[in-house]
Amino acid sequence: MEPAQRIAELETALATAERQLIESYPMASLGRLLAGIVHEINTPIGSIVSNNEVSARSLEMVRAKLRESAETGTPPPPKVLDVLDTLVSLSAVDRMACDRILSVIRGLKTHSRLGESDVRAASLPELIVGALKLACSEYKRRVKVETDFAALPDVECYPSQLSQVLLNLIVNAAQAIEGEGVIRLSTRQAGGMAEIEIADTGRGMTPEQQAKVFQQGFTTKPPGLGTGLGLSISHDIVVNQHKGSIEFESEPGKGTVFRIRVPFTQPKP
Amino acid sequence: MSQQPVIVLVDDEEMVITSIRAYLALETEYTVHGFTAPLEAVKFLRGHEVDVVISDFLMPRMNGLELLAAAKDRQPEAARVLLTGHADKQSAIQAINQVGLFQFLEKPWDNAQLLLVINSALERTRLVRDLARKIAELDAAHSTIKEAQRRLIRAFL
Numbered sequence: 001m002e003p004a005q006r007i008a009e010l011e012t013a014l015a016t017a018e019r020q021l022i023e024s025y026p027m028a029s030l031g032r033l034l035a036g037i038v039h040e041i042n043t044p045i046g047s048i049v050s051n052n053e054v055s056a057r058s059l060e061m062v063r064a065k066l067r068e069s070a071e072t073g074t075p076p077p078p079k080v081l082d083v084l085d086t087l088v089s090l091s092a093v094d095r096m097a098c099d100r101i102l103s104v105i106r107g108l109k110t111h112s113r114l115g116e117s118d119v120r121a122a123s124l125p126e127l128i129v130g131a132l133k134l135a136c137s138e139y140k141r142r143v144k145v146e147t148d149f150a151a152l153p154d155v156e157c158y159p160s161q162l163s164q165v166l167l168n169l170i171v172n173a174a175q176a177i178e179g180e181g182v183i184r185l186s187t188r189q190a191g192g193m194a195e196i197e198i199a200d201t202g203r204g205m206t207p208e209q210q211a212k213v214f215q216q217g218f219t220t221k222p223p224g225l226g227t228g229l230g231l232s233i234s235h236d237i238v239v240n241q242h243k244g245s246i247e248f249e250s251e252p253g254k255g256t257v258f259r260i261r262v263p264f265t266q267p268k269p
Numbered sequence: 270m271s272q273q274p275v276i277v278l279v280d281d282e283e284m285v286i287t288s289i290r291a292y293l294a295l296e297t298e299y300t301v302h303g304f305t306a307p308l309e310a311v312k313f314l315r316g317h318e319v320d321v322v323i324s325d326f327l328m329p330r331m332n333g334l335e336l337l338a339a340a341k342d343r344q345p346e347a348a349r350v351l352l353t354g355h356a357d358k359q360s361a362i363q364a365i366n367q368v369g370l371f372q373f374l375e376k377p378w379d380n381a382q383l384l385l386v387i388n389s390a391l392e393r394t395r396l397v398r399d400l401a402r403k404i405a406e407l408d409a410a411h412s413t414i415k416e417a418q419r420r421l422i423r424a425f426l
Contacts, residue, residue, distance in 0.1 A: 039327075039376075043284070043354055043377075045377040049379075050292055050378070054291045054292050054295050054380075089287060089291075090288070090291055093284045097284055141281070
């Protein structure tokens with residue numbers, strides 16, 4: 001085989017491998033967060049299962065006491081009221097626990113609609129809250145999250161793709177903060193577009209790192225934490241898929257601010 | 270051990286405390302003190318004798334291992350249990366080695382298993398306290414014998 005032909009073949013194979021890597025990235029990034037997502041769901045499930053057992057046995061006890069009081073014609077003992085009070089509080093806990101699980105599942109559903117090729121109107125705060133839920137193990141109990149969402153109309157976008165960008169930026173922000181810190185997420189209208197700002201008080205980037213930020217394969221994270229794909233994919237999603245822009249400012253030791261702008265409407269195909 | 274066993278339960282999720290408290294109230298006569306803030310629990314451990322300390326692992330400001338280490342420092346006889354959804358091997362090994370953990374339980378927990386662990390932990394605490402009391406009694410008896418021996422020797426000299 002001619003060397004030129006061989007080079008062309010290798011280039012094609014490399015391009016295919018690169019495309020496959022990018023296509024598998026969203027699920028792979030979710031896989032890395034899975035342990036945290038399981039942890040987030042385990043606590044409410046533990047409560048619901050425990051409460052169910054306590055409720056079933058308490059109801060049995062209440063039934064027996066009420067039956068006994070009906071048979072003997074005496075009022076039910078005060079303990080019955082105590083048990084009913086406990087049941088009311090357990091049912092409130094169950095409601096909270098279910099809401100917690102539902103919010104994680106909603107985040108997963110939005111994120112996993114990878115095959116969704118249609119543009120649809122989505123609420124930016126909902127996408128941000130969903131991504132925050134998925135990334136919570138990266139920041140919870142360590143980093144304070146502040147949100148400030150302006151009243152904006154829904155934005156026409158590929159929701160699962162935009163959710164991927166938000167997830168990347170939130171995870172990056174959380175991992176850039178060593179110990180305690182703050183992530184601020186806000187939305188506003190700017191230059192006729194919807195703007196999302198994600199600011200962290202993390203370690204920031206040097207000018208050399210900043211120059212390579214959107215390059216494929218570039219990462220400042222330790223081995224095993226970063227793939228070097230997140231920001232290049234985010235750039236592609238925002239700029240090429242949504243005709244928007246993504247910019248950042250960063251100062252070593254102070255933190256990083258990412259600003260994404262996307263148009264409110266997408267061109268009709 | 271005090272009249273009713275005393276259990277300290279620490280989890281930053283109020284729902285966990287409510288659920289376990291309700292279950293233990295149904296099944297036992299144990300006194301349960303629940304804390305969502307680990308530092309509050311440490312403060313409580315300074316002034317109250319407890320029998321078992323159960324703690325979550327991931328909590329703000331102080332993790333479960335730090336809390337159980339503080340519990341070990343203040344009340345070494347009280348058995349220590351880690352109840353966590355963050356069940357990686359590394360934290361389990363750390364917990365066993367650093368804080369002399371009695372049991373490592375995973376969330377979602379099973380009520381029957383939790384009760385079994387609590388009852389075994391109470392038994393362990395009782396045995397450790399009995400042992401400490403017996404050692405103290407032995408020490409006292411030893412001192413008495415020593416004193417008698419000294420008096421005896423003095424009487425003959």
